[in-house]
């Protein structure tokens with residue numbers, strides 16, 4: 001397969017996406033809605049490049065276009081730069097305090113503030129919904145009709161089957177999802193609205209709430225497993241570490257038949 | 268006579284056909300039984316006529332015929348049919364075999380028609396069609412230009428048969444082609460024939476149907492045959508009329524496609540807003556299954572094809588092929604981002620062939636008469652005919668089928684009867700909401716309507732919407748209207764379409780309110796250019812067409828809105844006012860009488876004036892003035 005990437009001939013494995021091939025060859029195509037671990041959704045369109053295949057030129061998104069034969073790819077033409085500039089400007093009005101967008105704006109000379117701000121606190125990359133479906137409790141989805149599309153839970157209700165994994169908050173490129181533990185509960189907040197609230201289980205050792213109560217069967221089902229493994233996280237990480245250390249120490253003292261010295265209360 | 272019982276009576280003697288010969292024998296028996304010269308009263312019960320009361324007309328007509336039974340020599344059959352096409356004149360009624368055409372018929376007229384025409388052999392003059400400006404009425408369908416100038420291939424049975432009675436379709440040749448295909452042709456021969464016909468998809472993109480079938484048939488795995496009956500374009504109803512008026516043509520086309528591609532399963536995706544189409548199709552499928560024309564072991568050949576109707580919730584974007592497949596799978600109807608054809612991986616990731624209703628309806632006749640016959644219609648690159656829904660400022664609103672390559676002049680003036688109220692034709696909009704506006708006076712009245720030509724001048728064929736616009740249509744407002752429609756129908760997943768169109772809508776709304784600024788047109792062009800090339804699906808990549816084409820051809824109108832704060836067409840309310848030309852005003856007082864806001868004042872026989880404070884710009888005076896003295900300023 002002969003690929004000409006921005007004028008240079010490169011080799012590529014059939015089926016690889018343009019983005020993968022470009023990155024392998026040190027060509028940086030901007031992306032916003034893509035992470036390699038998730039199926040691409042090609043929503044932001046920032047990675048649009050020009051593809052010439054069979055002497056036909058067209059615009060495709062690099063993140064999900066699989067190269068299957070000889071092709072020429074142009075990733076940085078004036079037209080593409082202008083288009084990306086416009087996309088950044090449009091997205092910026094949805095989410096004016098985003099660092100990622102400011103960086104992209106600097107790179108493409110975007111005029112921030114060209115469109116009136118309508119703070120939606122979201123660039124609609126869909127990553128949170130996709131990661132939630134893939135690794136979380138499948139709580140978040142792109143809801144709403146048309147341009148009013150938004151990330152939400154089923155029927156906008158506070159979800160209970162959230163596993164509290166926090167992947168959504170972690171993946172959000174504009175840091176607009178808050179996840180917090182308060183008392184014996186964990187909440188996920190999107191657009192200032194409570195998306196999910198789940199109980200935290202108390203540590204059997206120290207009694208403090210520490211981790212979400214998870215319905216494992218859901219995850220097993222998705223993984224195609226029938227037997228739920230013994231997943232018995234009943235001790236918080238701090239206690240777990242301490243218990244482990246104590247066991248080690250005990251074994252050590254037993255070995256040398258040393259009487260451990262009494263210490264005060266923990267922590 | 269009740270058609271349902273008559274169908275049942277004939278059907279009761281027939282079980283499933285176990286061979287093609289049986290089908291033909293049954294057909295012959297039906298034909299022998301029907302006297303072509305027997306009187307028949309066809310009542311149009313298409314959606315348009317139904318809306319103006321044709322079901323009541325059908326019932327009173329049946330009752331009137333039954334009541335005068337003794338006086339009638341040969342009892343006419345009163346038949347419920349699909350759309351006759353001349354919707355602006357509904358309810359419509361045709362009397363066969365003479366081919367008499369009555370329009371705007373009310374239930375009260377039924378008795379008179381029976382007495383005067385059926386029994387007395389005289390015309391009811393008042394119900395005849397009189398073309399605009401003509402002195403004489405026209406009695407026969409064949410003499411009415413609206414019908415005479417059309418070429419009906421797809422619509423040939425629509426409006427003539429009872430869509431609820433499979434026997435009526437059989438009399439008119441349904442399933443002959445399927446029989447031929449199953450008994451005389453190999454799948455490859457079928458595909459070859461369709462390729463020879465140069466049939467191109469009627470859903471908008473105009474992809475060659477034969478090629479699509481071929482590439483689908485070559486894929487491994489279970490194949491699906493899907494019909495796109497979503498028809499989301501505002502004002503379009505050609506697919507509806509085919510599904511409602513001749514459901515068996517669509518089913519037969521799909522069955523032939525299934526045979527050609529080795530499929531055993533089909534779906535008709537019909538928008539929920541088409542309850543009549545859902546009803547006719549569901550009934551048609553059941554009747555065809557009972558006769559062994561659809562379902563298991565079709566015509567005893569072992570070929571199996573099961574079809575079902577699936578309803579969509581009326582989202583325009585669900586007409587897009589990948590969104591349609593998602594919706595059919597029960598998922599949200601959003602276009603899929605994958606770069607893979609549905610013929611390879613479509614419905615349930617299996618090879619799926621999607622065609623438009625009209626595309627399938629073309630198939631049986633091509634099989635029967637051959638691809639070469641089909642290329643005899645239309646042009647080199649666009650073969651066959653196309654059904655357009657002709658609407659807007661034109662006398663004859665309705666469905667028209669013409670060979671591809673027919674000029675706009677012929678469609679708008681020849682068939683459409685021209686522009687009402689002595690107005691000038693300004694533009695023709697084709698291609699649905701993402702088509703373009705073709706300026707008429709300047710150049711394009713004689714262009715030949717085909718896939719290539721329309722694309723060349725910045726519009727498109729789309730599924731066949733055609734809106735005629737006169738001088739009182741504002742192009743900025745037209746853009747705003749279509750963009751607004753698309754903003755509402757966008758699925759919202761990709762940035763250029765979701766954000767870009769919303770911004771365009773905001774700008775256009777500002778323009779129509781007189782708040783336009785220098786640079787707005789350039790900004791519209793910029794956004795349009797990039798939504799057209801950066802969007803994910805066909806909705807986004809064609810959405811800017813109405814804006815770009817109106818800017819291209821009617822730039823001065825945009826400038827008038829922005830610089831002079833004027834709407835030359837008199838549509839955008841804050842941007843114009845009416846004034847009475849004292850030279851022309853005769854003081855007849857009609858406008859004064861019509862004005863709902865009492866804004867017109869003046870003495871009889873003296874020029875009147877309009878109080879701008881009171882005027883609500885409802886256009887009543889403008890529309891009613893017989894002396895052309897009201898000016899848009």
Ligand SMILES: Cc1cc2nc3c(=O)[nH]c(=O)nc-3n(C[C@H](O)[C@H](O)[C@H](O)COP(=O)(O)O)c2cc1C
Pocket residue numbers: 467468469470471472473474476495496497498499500583584585586587588589621622623624626730804805806
């Ligand atoms: C936004 C959008 C809406 C569409 N709506 C329809 C529709 O209502 N009916 C239709 O037949 N095709 C529609 N299409 C075209 C279909 O995607 C597809 O091309 C067509 O059904 C294929 O059939 P054909 O080859 O017979 O034309 C639409 C396309 C787009 C992008």
Ligand code: SF4
Pocket residue numbers: 584602756757758759760761762764765802803804805806807808
């Ligand atoms: S172009 Fe519009 S309709 Fe199509 S995928 Fe993008 S947002 Fe959805």
Ligand code: FES
Pocket residue numbers: 030031032033034041042043044045046047048061062063064
């Ligand atoms: S990164 Fe490819 S479309 Fe967003």
